[in-house]
Amino acid sequence: MLSRMADSLFWLSRYVERAENLARTIEVAQRLVTLPSAYADTSNEWESAITAAAAKDAFFRVHKTATSETVIAFLLNSPDNPSSIEACIDIARANARSVRTTITTEMWETLNDAWNDLQDIDLDRMNEQEISRVLDNVKAVSLRFDGAAYRTMLRTDAYWFQRLGTFVERADNMARLLDVKYHLLLPDKEPIGGSLDYFQWAAILRSVNALTSFHWVYRANVRPWLVADFLILRSEQPRSLISCQRAINNYLDQIAENYGRQGPAQRQARQMLTALENAQMQEIFKVGLHEYLDQFINENNRLAADIRTQYLA
């Protein structure tokens, strides 16, 4: 297939995934700010939401303080934010439009509907309940889109590139979310992995829809290293870094098999997966979780770059 088409499919999925993660980021902050201050993080939850969305610079260029109004507006549909939820859906749709014949009608309609819905949003006229409904809808878009792709697309390279985008983005978002929260939770000079705050960690799990499943897997109280273990190393958890890398390896292998050739992308993906398979939480904490996540994000970016050079450019 044309490289440009594969590129559009890859980024189409990335932006759909990104939109969902932004919606979840807002929801976590909304929940955390309702806690009494004694339970809460000392820092501003809205500011960490902006940090998790990697939009800090852009945000403070136009706003002085991070409040619920400014951050929600910024992340949802501010024209000042080139990676707002609305912008993500807009770019996803533009990509979808250029590969209309490659994706299925169901996938297109999901995106087109979402795009139309977002056009009508006027935050100034909405109460919190209505905003929550919008965020729910955004999450539903990626569910429907994923489901439509899974159920309706031919299993050819088009499908594999589309899936690759989903998991590369998901891995990136997961690592960022952990990194932001981990950092904010660590009191100065406290030994790494030494402190926990149930509500903060529970909020992380909730943000990836994993609070209930955590208990099913561990049958234990929520503790930071278990949360990290769950979201990094456990393959039962479908958003964990290792699950993302498994999926990426799987799809890259299918492409390589189909094309009868493999390259740097497959090698990089295998390296990342092997490292995750051999990793242990204790070791990760010893190195420093932040350093570990930081390195993961960079490796993941390298993988995306390898995929691009090998197939998409």
Added chain:
Amino acid sequence: MSAKSKQGRTQSQSQGNGQSQGQSQSLDNGQTKGQAKSQGHQMSQGQAQSQVQVQSLGKGYAQGQMQGQHSGAPSMFFDEMSGTDGNLRQGYEMLSRWMAEAPPEQFANRQREAEHFFRRVGITFNVYGEDEGAERLIPFDIVPRILMAHEWRKLERGLTQRVTALNRFIADVYGAQECLKAGIVPRDLVFQNPAFEPEMSRFEPPGGVYVHIAGVDIVRVGPDQFYVLEDNARTPSGVSYMLENREAMIRLFPDLFRAHRVAPVENYPDLLLKTLRDSAPKSASRDPTIVLLTPGPYNSAYYEHSFLADKMGVELVEGRDLLVRDAIVYMRTTRGLQRVDVIYRRVDDAFLDPLSFNPHSVLGVPGLLAAYKAGNVTLANAVGTGISDDKAIYSYMPEIVRFFCGEAPILDNVPTWRCRDPDSLKYVLSRLDELVVKAVDGSGGYGMLVGPHATLAEREAFALKLKAKPEGFIAQPTLALSTVPCFVENGIAPRHVDLRPYVLSSPKGVTCVPGGLTRVALKAGSLVVNSSQGGGTKDTWVVDTPAASMSTARGSSDVAQHAGETTGEGG
């Protein structure tokens, strides 16, 4: 939070494929000339006096007078169902009866179903100058236009002859120039023409074909009188509407189809593919790689580009998907570079190759013209075919057909005065109030004067322009375009139409699916069929005499009498 990981994010975002940026680029340059032309095509002749006629015919339709009685006074305009005298014409028997019997709400229902169908399929065109992403449906009229098979056969012969002559003429202009030596066409008209492409001189494209696809605009003014209005030898559009209109009609009116035996058009993409394959350069393998080159998703005809690519099973590429190395064209695929042999390009000459033409074009491929001239790739249509779309050159078509085909033209030109001839200029100036004056390189109605509609001041101002640069203009009489029945707000009423058949040429011959795209001016009395000005489309049926199937379908005898002499040929 480290600067490092934040930078990581920035990186990952900057890897975005810049979809929106790429598109705004193609938006700026997307309106290539050929497309602007085909969308902006106007026929504003003869709008006068049409109101009265529309009313009386509309009444005639509504009261079912098409069963054969006179509808009253003879009409100015030829109606394809009722002629000029109100007598039902051959081919329309079944349809007129159906329209008379069907309850009015059925029309409205089917019309709604049709619109639903088009919206679902997503057959839209983009509107320039509106919000990006603005997509519209072209109005579709559910009443089919009917041409008899013998009428079509004559048109087809005429089209084949005309397009054959066009191809020979363009080859000659860029080659031996025999027609210039013989004085058929004046030299200065060719060599000083901005549409003349010096790059093409003494170069023969693969297979010697220039106009692989022509969208010839034909208007009808009487039972046997068809005129070619334009040849559209560059990048004619609209064929997807012809195909989708037929699909919609088959779904909506299976009963009418059973009774009519309509000649199919659905094999057009297959014929187009064959035409392109047969036009591949010698260097290509027996299974040449064919692509369709589009300006991008924001081009007004993008739907059509993706539709045709999909139906032919070829890649829909943009300029950035192609590259030229050592005068060979490749496309970038996920498996690496793949050689391209034939490009069905829907990008205009000026934007094809920034190295040879418009240096600012981002729609084209640097080096494409060099690859073309090395004989390594076929462009369909060839570069430089715009010369035959020039309106002054058009006026020589009858002589061109005689010269290159050695026979009289089967299809007529609209009589045309070339203002470059002093006598013609004098005549045109004296009749400005009756004539339509057009710029030779104009399209979309720009630089045009419609005499009967212009004010005295407008005509005087135009006369000055005309005198200042007579060679820039031609003049034609105001044409009385034929009407056909259409479903409008108040029921069935006549509306003016034109016809655009699509003619395909390859080294193996000329071919054409029966019918074409009928464009209709939906506003009462209007002659503007242009989609951006309220024009719509309708399905065009080429039918054999339907009498036999009619009588078996309905057991009717009175209608068979009208079909009289040809009864029995219907099978």
